[in-house]
Amino acid sequence: MNNQNSDFLKTLGIYLFGQAKKLSLKFKKAPTMKELMIVYYSEAKSAKLTGKKVAWITSGGPVEPLIAMDIIPIYPENHGAMIGASKMGAGLCEKAEAMGYSSDLCSYARSDISCATVNGGPIGGLPRPDMLVCCNNICGTVLKWYEVQARYFNVPLFILDTPFCHTGYSEDTARYVRTQIDEYIQFIEEVCGKKYDFEKLRQVGLLSYEAQKLWQAVLDTAAHRPAPMSAFDAFYHLALIVTLRGTKEAVKYYQNLLAKMKDRVAKGIGVVPDEKYRLLWDNIPIWPRTRWLSEKFASHNACLVADTYTSAWCGTLKYINEDKFLDSMAEAYTRIYLNIGVDEMAKTVIEMIDKYQADGLVMHSNRSCKPYSFGQLDIQRIVEKERGIPSLMIEADMVDDRSFSESQIATRIDAFMEIIKERRKE
Amino acid sequence: MDKISEFRTIIENPYSYLQKIKDENGKKAIGYVCSYAPEELIYAAGALPVRLFGSDSIIHRADLHLQSYCCSLVRGILEDALSGRLELLDGMIFPHTCDSIQRLSDVWRLNLVKSFHADVVLPVKLTTPSAKSYLVDVLKKFKTDLEQWLNIKITDAELNRAVKTYNAIRSLMTRLYRLRCENPHIISGHDFHTLIRAAMIVERDHFLEELTAITADLEKTAPEKKLTGVKRLVLSGGICNHPDVYDTIENAGGVVTGDDLCTGSRYFEGAIDDRMPPLEAIAARYATRVVCPAKHSGLTSRGDNLVRTVRECGADGVIFMLLKFCDPHAFDYPYLKEMLDREKIPSLLLEMEEQTQAGGQLQTRLETFIQIL
Numbered sequence: 001m002n003n004q005n006s007d008f009l010k011t012l013g014i015y016l017f018g019q020a021k022k023l024s025l026k027f028k029k030a031p032t033m034k035e036l037m038i039v040y041y042s043e044a045k046s047a048k049l050t051g052k053k054v055a056w057i058t059s060g061g062p063v064e065p066l067i068a069m070d071i072i073p074i075y076p077e078n079h080g081a082m083i084g085a086s087k088m089g090a091g092l093c094e095k096a097e098a099m100g101y102s103s104d105l106c107s108y109a110r111s112d113i114s115c116a117t118v119n120g121g122p123i124g125g126l127p128r129p130d131m132l133v134c135c136n137n138i139c140g141t142v143l144k145w146y147e148v149q150a151r152y153f154n155v156p157l158f159i160l161d162t163p164f165c166h167t168g169y170s171e172d173t174a175r176y177v178r179t180q181i182d183e184y185i186q187f188i189e190e191v192c193g194k195k196y197d198f199e200k201l202r203q204v205g206l207l208s209y210e211a212q213k214l215w216q217a218v219l220d221t222a223a224h225r226p227a228p229m230s231a232f233d234a235f236y237h238l239a240l241i242v243t244l245r246g247t248k249e250a251v252k253y254y255q256n257l258l259a260k261m262k263d264r265v266a267k268g269i270g271v272v273p274d275e276k277y278r279l280l281w282d283n284i285p286i287w288p289r290t291r292w293l294s295e296k297f298a299s300h301n302a303c304l305v306a307d308t309y310t311s312a313w314c315g316t317l318k319y320i321n322e323d324k325f326l327d328s329m330a331e332a333y334t335r336i337y338l339n340i341g342v343d344e345m346a347k348t349v350i351e352m353i354d355k356y357q358a359d360g361l362v363m364h365s366n367r368s369c370k371p372y373s374f375g376q377l378d379i380q381r382i383v384e385k386e387r388g389i390p391s392l393m394i395e396a397d398m399v400d401d402r403s404f405s406e407s408q409i410a411t412r413i414d415a416f417m418e419i420i421k422e423r424r425k426e
Numbered sequence: 427m428d429k430i431s432e433f434r435t436i437i438e439n440p441y442s443y444l445q446k447i448k449d450e451n452g453k454k455a456i457g458y459v460c461s462y463a464p465e466e467l468i469y470a471a472g473a474l475p476v477r478l479f480g481s482d483s484i485i486h487r488a489d490l491h492l493q494s495y496c497c498s499l500v501r502g503i504l505e506d507a508l509s510g511r512l513e514l515l516d517g518m519i520f521p522h523t524c525d526s527i528q529r530l531s532d533v534w535r536l537n538l539v540k541s542f543h544a545d546v547v548l549p550v551k552l553t554t555p556s557a558k559s560y561l562v563d564v565l566k567k568f569k570t571d572l573e574q575w576l577n578i579k580i581t582d583a584e585l586n587r588a589v590k591t592y593n594a595i596r597s598l599m600t601r602l603y604r605l606r607c608e609n610p611h612i613i614s615g616h617d618f619h620t621l622i623r624a625a626m627i628v629e630r631d632h633f634l635e636e637l638t639a640i641t642a643d644l645e646k647t648a649p650e651k652k653l654t655g656v657k658r659l660v661l662s663g664g665i666c667n668h669p670d671v672y673d674t675i676e677n678a679g680g681v682v683t684g685d686d687l688c689t690g691s692r693y694f695e696g697a698i699d700d701r702m703p704p705l706e707a708i709a710a711r712y713a714t715r716v717v718c719p720a721k722h723s724g725l726t727s728r729g730d731n732l733v734r735t736v737r738e739c740g741a742d743g744v745i746f747m748l749l750k751f752c753d754p755h756a757f758d759y760p761y762l763k764e765m766l767d768r769e770k771i772p773s774l775l776l777e778m779e780e781q782t783q784a785g786g787q788l789q790t791r792l793e794t795f796i797q798i799l
């Protein structure tokens with residue numbers, strides 16, 4: 001059989017599998033995350049077959065305008081997390097290094113760049129993009145990374161430039177970003193070759209707002225003692241708010257999840273048996289080690305009740321006006337957690353410590369993510385001064401675990417927990 | 427050349443030079459960290475823009491704020507600031523470039539009290555109309571910030587004078603680049619480097635005066651007979667803070683005939699159109715000059731420019747000098763190298779720290795590379 005044929009059959013297989021899954025979900029009350037992701041990736045991977053367009057977009061980028069036009073959004077970072085969680089990061093990162101990319105670069109970028117050339121990784125690579133949408137509200141890395149992919153795939157690249165907000169949000173910035181939202185819409189129209197559907201966007205905006213509110217409500221349940229869920233659960237349930245916010249599926253999923261969590265709260269069920277200590281996590285998870293970490297902390301009866309990472313996808317709710325979604329989008333996307341000054345980040349951390357009554361702060365100093373990690377030391381100091389709680393800094397990487405030193409980190413966690421326990425005795 | 431020796435002393439000890447300037451005329455000095463700093467405005471406000479380079483001291487104070495995987499340039503600057511070596515600066519401006527500088531600004535604002543701190547949050551893309559008009563807004567805002575701080579009004583006449591001075595410096599430097607390219611032995615790499623560094627520190631009027639004389643002198647110097655066997659090289663990367671590299675290259679039988687460095691041709695490239703309103707004109711130069719990897723203007727503009735530079739300089743090879751942990755440059759390296767490979771232009775990658783000394787391994791690698799050219 002020639003290659004093209006086998007590719008076609010493979011895609012068809014993926015498509016039919018996705019359709020079958022979708023059908024079976026219709027009869028079930030609540031599909032699981034895994035099932036939803038299977039359908040999502042099947043649809044994405046068979047986009048050529050169904051004539052849908054695929055856009056690769058950064059995790060902080062506005063996805064609603066794509067969803068409204070029936071474009072399938074694909075998140076290389078989410079894929080990066082999957083690569084990390086399935087412990088395939090080191091191999092793909094090494095491959096990127098062989099291609100000339102320094103080992104000091106973001107491991108999401110490194111693994112995605114090399115994965116694209118070999119269709120490797122846990123799901124055999126991502127579907128080819130028809131367009132790239134890069135919003136730099138999370139970092140400067142995405143700009144360079146998307147340039148690399150735009151050269152590789154030779155597809156149009158839209159850059160949504162969200163100027164960094166060291167202090168406040170200026171009118172100049174507001175005007176600039178708002179204009180770019182219009183340019184973004186135009187870009188989509190050009191790539192799709194059809195007029196933009198603003199009414200659909202309005203509906204998608206409402207759903208997105210709804211999903212973000214639900215996600216916040218889900219996270220809020222962890223304010224209860226014992227916490228019905230931990231940050232590790234949030235890492236897992238996060239995927240939909242990143243990839244599918246603005247769809248009915250996401251809203252339904254989080255409604256169900258919220259109901260489940262509320263039920264656990266009512267019954268007094270904690271996720272960590274005999275929860276005694278409550279901690280706050282900062283930075284992206286160490287994907288290949290989430291399980292190990294969660295067990296490690298649980299063995300000390302400590303629950304990571306909240307984190308700055310998963311809450312970033314609902315952190316700007318206050319700027320969104322659901323009736324004027326398009327207009328308020330500019331501010332909401334520009335003022336996200338990673339695009340603000342260190343002092344404002346520290347304020348957010350302190351608010352979370354208060355809200356979730358955390359006894360300590362665990363910071364992942366993430367070699368991959370400079371904008372997230374630089375400034376952590378200052379945040380740590382501010383938090384210690386303002387709230388007097390101890391903190392722990394773990395140096396690691398979110399995907400590439402070649403340098404993860406398990407025994408050393410275990411010792412540090414033990415020592416940190418001793419301090420927390422001592423404090424409790426006082 | 428003895429005119430350059432004055433500059434040599436200054437760049438070896440920029441802070442005592444600053445002290446002297448301040449004692450003499452009470453000028454305010456403003457530090458900056460990137461070639462996108464709108465220096466013309468600082469000059470027009472009557473202050474002295476001073477580019478900061480990394481530190482040669484051991485880093486320990488900066489360790490309390492920035493992890494070890496932050497580039498040594500940023501860590502070094504912070505070290506110098508925290509240890510009081512930058513006390514002479516009255517203010518700092520941070521143009522938005524990379525993630526590390528972005529956070530350096532935050533850390534600075536929270537830990538170092540200076541009378542003036544400005545973030546100049548430039549757009550990241552430079553080509554679209556909305557980015558261009560935003561860029562003008564940013565410059566206007568910076569101008570207002572300066573005016574409020576100094577309690578002055580920056581007039582158009584002053585801005586025009588700044589444009590004139592900077593244009594003159596840039597065009598002389600461009601001429602020097604051309605001269606060196608035609609006749610590389612006319613000036614040593616070390617001296618050329620000294621001029622570049624001095625252009626970012628020395629009072630600009632004085633610098634312009636000296637540079638005019640130096641250029642005139644060099645133009646009078648008769649070209650030497652074509653030396654055979656000397657390999658012509660282009661340096662590419664961020665900031666070059668390694669004057670010794672030039673000596674090493676020259677000792678190994680090479681010579682630098684062009685560059686693509688932030689502290690090099692990218693800084694001098696492009697004139698400001700003096701027929702346009704000054705702020706618009708300054709913005710327009712940013713939009714057209716050779717782009718830095720932290721900014722976007724087209725997908726291959728840096729590569730195209732590098733290949734063109736190599737051709738124009740008749741270079742035999744390219745040396746990439748990249749700072750370790752510098753993301754923007756590290757992301758561009760593979761495609762730049764690929765473009766060079768396609769043109770059959772050999773290249774060498776040197777990953778350095780600010781404190782890297784020429785000599786040892788670096789020297790061997792340079793020598794080997796030059797030999798095989």
Ligand code: SF4
Nearest residue numbers: 106138139141368369
């Ligand atoms: S540098 Fe950080 S924010 Fe940017 S893509 Fe990598 S992990 Fe994400």
Ligand code: SF4
Nearest residue numbers: 497524664749752753
């Ligand atoms: S060397 Fe690179 S990482 Fe360091 S400040 Fe310059 S652009 Fe940023």
